[in-house]
Amino acid sequence: MTQVIEKERERSVVVGKVGLTTNYAIAHAVKDVDVDVVAAYPITPQTTIIEKLAEYVANGELDAEFIPVESEHSALSAAVGASAAGARVFTATSAQGLELMHEILHITSGLRLPIVMAVPGRALSAPISIHGDYQDLMNVRDTGWVIYIASTAQEAYDTVIEAFRVAEDPRVLLPVIVSYDGFLMSHTTEPVEVYDTKAVREFTPRRHNTRPLLNPERPVTMGALATPDWYYEIKYQAINALRVSRGVIDEVDSEFNRRFGRAYGAVEGFMLDDADYILVTYGGAATWNALEAAKEARGRGLRAGVLRIRLFRPFPSNDLVKRLADAKAVAVVDRAIAPGSPVEGPVFKDVYIALREAGVDKPIVSVIHGISQRTMYIRDFYELYYKLRDIASTGNVPRESLYMGLR
Amino acid sequence: MSELKSWTQIPIGGYITEPQNSVKNKTGSWRTQRPVIDQDACTRCRMCWLYCPEPAILELNKPYVTKSGRKYNLTFEINYDYCKGCGICANECPVKAIKMVPEVVQQ
Numbered sequence: 001m002t003q004v005i006e007k008e009r010e011r012s013v014v015v016g017k018v019g020l021t022t023n024y025a026i027a028h029a030v031k032d033v034d035v036d037v038v039a040a041y042p043i044t045p046q047t048t049i050i051e052k053l054a055e056y057v058a059n060g061e062l063d064a065e066f067i068p069v070e071s072e073h074s075a076l077s078a079a080v081g082a083s084a085a086g087a088r089v090f091t092a093t094s095a096q097g098l099e100l101m102h103e104i105l106h107i108t109s110g111l112r113l114p115i116v117m118a119v120p121g122r123a124l125s126a127p128i129s130i131h132g133d134y135q136d137l138m139n140v141r142d143t144g145w146v147i148y149i150a151s152t153a154q155e156a157y158d159t160v161i162e163a164f165r166v167a168e169d170p171r172v173l174l175p176v177i178v179s180y181d182g183f184l185m186s187h188t189t190e191p192v193e194v195y196d197t198k199a200v201r202e203f204t205p206r207r208h209n210t211r212p213l214l215n216p217e218r219p220v221t222m223g224a225l226a227t228p229d230w231y232y233e234i235k236y237q238a239i240n241a242l243r244v245s246r247g248v249i250d251e252v253d254s255e256f257n258r259r260f261g262r263a264y265g266a267v268e269g270f271m272l273d274d275a276d277y278i279l280v281t282y283g284g285a286a287t288w289n290a291l292e293a294a295k296e297a298r299g300r301g302l303r304a305g306v307l308r309i310r311l312f313r314p315f316p317s318n319d320l321v322k323r324l325a326d327a328k329a330v331a332v333v334d335r336a337i338a339p340g341s342p343v344e345g346p347v348f349k350d351v352y353i354a355l356r357e358a359g360v361d362k363p364i365v366s367v368i369h370g371i372s373q374r375t376m377y378i379r380d381f382y383e384l385y386y387k388l389r390d391i392a393s394t395g396n397v398p399r400e401s402l403y404m405g406l407r
Numbered sequence: 408m409s410e411l412k413s414w415t416q417i418p419i420g421g422y423i424t425e426p427q428n429s430v431k432n433k434t435g436s437w438r439t440q441r442p443v444i445d446q447d448a449c450t451r452c453r454m455c456w457l458y459c460p461e462p463a464i465l466e467l468n469k470p471y472v473t474k475s476g477r478k479y480n481l482t483f484e485i486n487y488d489y490c491k492g493c494g495i496c497a498n499e500c501p502v503k504a505i506k507m508v509p510e511v512v513q514q
């Protein structure tokens with residue numbers, strides 16, 4: 001049922017199966033692709049990524065410049081400078097740190113710098129929270145980055161490797177965020193197959209001559225003022241590149257599958273072939289608990305399914321519509337809120353538009369859950385499937401987001 | 408005015424990939440007022456040329472005879488491709504020979 005395609009592969013590519021938190025899996029992948037510069041500032045729940053990378057650099061396992069900056073604003077600024085000079089750069093942050101980076105996020109995509117960043121999602125203050133959700137990620141939705149949301153430590157490891165390929169592709173040249181559940185993934189240990197370093201580096205070759213770089217021998221100016229006569233055209237280049245990245249993402253995923261025996265697609269479906277009621281999710285906890293609930297509902301004769309969004313930007317509308325077209329009712333589970341919106345689930349809005357644009361008219365419900373790691377019980381999703389059945393039979397579609405788990 | 412290129416013709420990210428390309432890329436389009444020199448009142452003192460921050464004052468070897476019969480070997484003109492209309496020249500001109508005239512939208 002799962003979309004993950006396990007193909008025959010050279011077993012030698014996998015050098016071991018190790019227990020890693022998703023944060024350590026990310027650090028491992030960053031080491032395997034051999035970055036040149038890491039510029040980062042610690043913030044929970046991201047900190048253990050850069051702690052591990054600092055350790056790799058200190059003990060000689062990773063030959064990179066580690067820049068311990070004084071803030072996230074500086075972290076991404078340093079990353080921008082290094083990337084402009086041609087270095088392969090990684091950084092990571094969460095929540096308030098991502099917010100502090102915000103203006104540089106736009107500069108990174110506008111300057112077309114292929115930086116890769118890990119973002120274990122976390123709630124935004126106030127009130128102060130260190131716990132996981134995706135409010136930070138949804139706040140940077142429109143910064144022009146490619147955005148993946150991983151659901152397992154293995155996927156996070158694989159996605160970082162894919163991310164460098166996508167980012168540095170001459171047709172794309174855009175920064176990439178790899179996001180996942182703060183704490184529920186970032187700090188929990190899962191088995192991860194790690195690959196032969198040589199194979200990973202062959203998969204992510206250096207491409208030095210695909211873009212102009214800061215080089216005293218051949219001077220260029222980056223980030224110059226663009227008057228109203230020029231800004232629109234230059235911005236449009238980056239908008240178009242994000243569109244073009246869609247094909248490259250699929251291409252890289254297929255090639256990754258051929259080399260390492262795994263592929264994820266832009267969306268991942270579970271038990272969708274005959275599903276009447278589908279929960280659309282993203283991230284780990286929401287997806288896997290929804291899947292458990294779907295199995296239980298199926299045990300009682302309700303045809304339930306789960307569709308996980310892996311690629312968030314560019315939004316995979318077509319893949320999504322194809323999978324949802326035959327459902328009787330759909331709920332989109334958002335672990336983030338878009339306050340004051342007509343309906344307050346941020347990803348719900350994308351799904352709704354994608355379906356309506358394709359002429360698909362069916363009951364779609366917005367569900368908010370898992371805010372600041374409010375526990376998303378399997379029974380919550382189980383009950384949601386039955387709610388979808390009632391909505392489909394009565395036609396009474398809620399006009400507002402359903403706030404699950406709220407006292 | 409210079410040729411305005413489409414998004415497909417501009418270097419990636421708006422990088423400036425060749426030095427001194429401002430000769431090609433005109434920068435005067437955001438001017439809301441244009442300085443106009445009264446050649447009969449101008450005393451060729453060069454103060455506008457000195458103060459122009461751009462610089463967009465051209466000192467030309469172009470003879471000019473004023474209405475009162477005074478002959479000059481030099482003429483000062485404005486390079487409107489680069490003049491941003493800041494008005495410093497008009498402000499500094501000791502004989503008030505430069506006027507700032509509102510730009511009109513060209514249809």
